[in-house]
Amino acid sequence: MTDATQYPPFGVTADLVILTMRNDELCVALIERRAEPYKGQLALPGGFVSRHGADRTLEDTALRELREETGIEPHEVHLEQLKTYWTLGRDPRQEVVTVAWLALGPIQGELQSGSDAARADWHTIDAALGQRLAFDHNQILRDGIERARAKLEYTDVAATFLPRQFAIADVRRVYEEVWGVELDPGNFQRKMTGVFERVQDAEPRNVGRGRPAALYMRKAREYRDASGLVPIEPPFRRMDAAR
Amino acid sequence: MTDATQYPPFGVTADLVILTMRNDELCVALIERRAEPYKGQLALPGGFVSRHGADRTLEDTALRELREETGIEPHEVHLEQLKTYWTLGRDPRQEVVTVAWLALGPIQGELQSGSDAARADWHTIDAALGQRLAFDHNQILRDGIERARAKLEYTDVAATFLPRQFAIADVRRVYEEVWGVELDPGNFQRKMTGVFERVQDAEPRNVGRGRPAALYMRKAREYRDASGLVPIEPPFRRMDAAR
DNA sequence: CGAATAGTGTCTGTTAGACAATATCGA
């Protein structure tokens, strides 16, 4: 660390794995690259740190990219740092270190393509991983999904996919889709009612057929860790599948 | 991402949170900085990526720094990426992004100071966190310890602190020290014998008084995740304290 | 022998998971 200037200069980007549920399917936001390298291929949205010194932290860059891409306000999503990626020659233009972020939210509308994207769209996880993405974005996407899967087990992160008020069955559908399993509705209900807070007033949103569900929201007062998530009790094991 | 060269150049370092047990105390490796900034203060060991293109991946840098600092061979330690840190002006010389790594191992000997360090020594966690470290290294160290604590709960990572063969009580002492709790020896025994593999031959290493303990090692064949750790069964809860 | 540590047995309260039963809606 004696003389920093003797070491090679890097570019630093923040790339985003933005996941949401659309029609009960787990989807990821991808852009189509407008420029080389990987022109025309799909990639995770992202961009370089500190356009004109606007970013003061790594998170600023991630939040800015998130806003540009989805038009969503930061407080509506869960955002956490995922992992950092670099291998020699990973980007042919110059050495680029990418700090990947995981963003989860109830994002409804269509996406807006930023400056460097020809278009931006939602893709199901299977469709996205079934093709070659730009750079090492296949790996980043896999890591992001794995992180989300793991966090369902010991946090209330599933609720970040849902609007502010939701039914327990909505939470269950998130688990079922993200884990790819079927869960027993009865047992799930019991476990989760303790995790969330019942909304008393609120007319029961009456969507489909069947008995209307009570609405819940995330508990505000409980202990949250640095990531803003509430730990859920001992284990919600991935093996807890019905049948 | 249109023109990478318009963005500011960053230096990239790998800094290490190297934890080990010495005299049943959790200790961290710190260096005393030889040069400005923070000259004379304690800091996590680390260094810039790719001195003369020697590093082809981020992990290469971490492994190289680890070897230089501890003289330890990579296969003897558990190494995982922790988190990446940057805020504007974090390093007064130039903008530096630091990829922090967590290294856990049964590191016995003294430390060798690298080129940029006046000296390198082991410090207990309390001593290290009780003073002002260079840069944002207090935060990085706290994050590293928290990661280690969390991983004890659902992996066999405790064994990475120990030599290849160990007694169950050794594992228990790791949990007790890292979590700062007392665990019931009997119940701990039962849970952990399933996690590890008994070494049949191996004369019972006879250290202190009392009945000599059977030796165990980590299971080689079981499923290991990408980090090389074996998941341990449902929950080893932090609350599982005795008394 | 007694002190110390390793390891096993046993009991009890809790809980996960299976599955049945009830509640409340739309058609």
Add this chain to the structure above:
DNA sequence: TCGATATTGTCTAACAGACACTATTCG
């Protein structure tokens, strides 16, 4: 009414935690 979904009840096997007990060493 039926079909669908929400919610609660019940049972059982497993298990965590408390704690007593046995095993094996050293001094």
